[in-house]
Amino acid sequence: xxxxxxxxxxxxxxxxxxxxxxxxxxxxxxxxxxxxxxxxxxxxxxxxxxxxxxxxxxxxxxxxxxxxxxxxxxxxxxxxxxxxxxxxxxxxxxxxxxxxxxxxxxxxxxx
Amino acid sequence: xxxxxxxxxxxxxxxxxxxxxxxxxxxxxxxxxxxxxxxxxxxxxxxxxxxxxxxxxxxxxxxxxxxxxxxxxxxxxxxxxxxxxxxxxxxxxxxxxxxxxxxxxxxxxxxxxxxxx
Numbered sequence: 212x213x214x215x216x217x218x219x220x221x222x223x224x225x226x227x228x229x230x231x232x233x234x235x236x237x238x239x240x241x242x243x244x245x246x247x248x249x250x251x252x253x254x255x256x257x258x259x260x261x262x263x264x265x266x267x268x269x270x271x272x273x274x275x276x277x278x279x280x281x282x283x284x285x286x287x288x289x290x291x292x293x294x295x296x297x298x299x300x301x302x303x304x305x306x307x308x309x310x311x312x313x314x315x316x317x318x319x320x321x322x
Numbered sequence: 323x324x325x326x327x328x329x330x331x332x333x334x335x336x337x338x339x340x341x342x343x344x345x346x347x348x349x350x351x352x353x354x355x356x357x358x359x360x361x362x363x364x365x366x367x368x369x370x371x372x373x374x375x376x377x378x379x380x381x382x383x384x385x386x387x388x389x390x391x392x393x394x395x396x397x398x399x400x401x402x403x404x405x406x407x408x409x410x411x412x413x414x415x416x417x418x419x420x421x422x423x424x425x426x427x428x429x430x431x432x433x434x435x436x437x438x439x
């Protein structure tokens with residue numbers, strides 16, 4: 212069982228905006244500025260798209276944005292495009308035994 | 323920019339051991355905090371362990387106590403993950419990854435380890 216809870220799937224039509232939630236606890240998301248999001252296409256390694264809650268690495272589209280409120284972090288994809296169809300994982304630094312915890316993953320489908 | 327190149331897929335019997343390698347190109351392994359993350363079929367990601375060069379210690383997931391060993395050969399810039407007493411629950415894609423600022427911007431391509439009788 213993953214440490215962080217995400218919805219199993221989210222879908223949207225091209226051009227729409229969708230939001231993926233990531234719920235943790237006071238030991239990870241709620242107390243950490245190190246919340247990240249990854250995009251993973253089938254057969255590929257995860258790709259970092261958001262770090263430190265809101266920051267985008269160089270080269271990542273500004274259609275991806277991150278936020279956090281309490282123990283829940285969120286990833287918003289604006290202007291949904293077919294190439295956004297992938298699995299998305301959140302992660303957080305944690306004060307428990309494992310320093311890095313991950314979410315269960317959300318499959319994004321572009322209708 | 324540097325890259326991580328992992329060894330190929332492995333198929334092992336239950337109870338066996340496996341050694342996964344991760345070669346760094348374009349940088350010196352001795353200056354990198356190498357970590358390992360695994361992904362079980364159809365499931366999420368799980369941090370396996372890693373080397374914190376600032377603290378000077380290796381840490382690993384508590385559930386893998388006594389099961390894994392992480393080593394390095396700095397002369398070849400190659401990191402290794404040893405897994406022993408394999409069970410079906412160890413079937414996963416194992417990634418080496420470099421953390422920076424609480425996230426992992428650099429990943430290897432992954433190594434599939436299948437444990438099957």
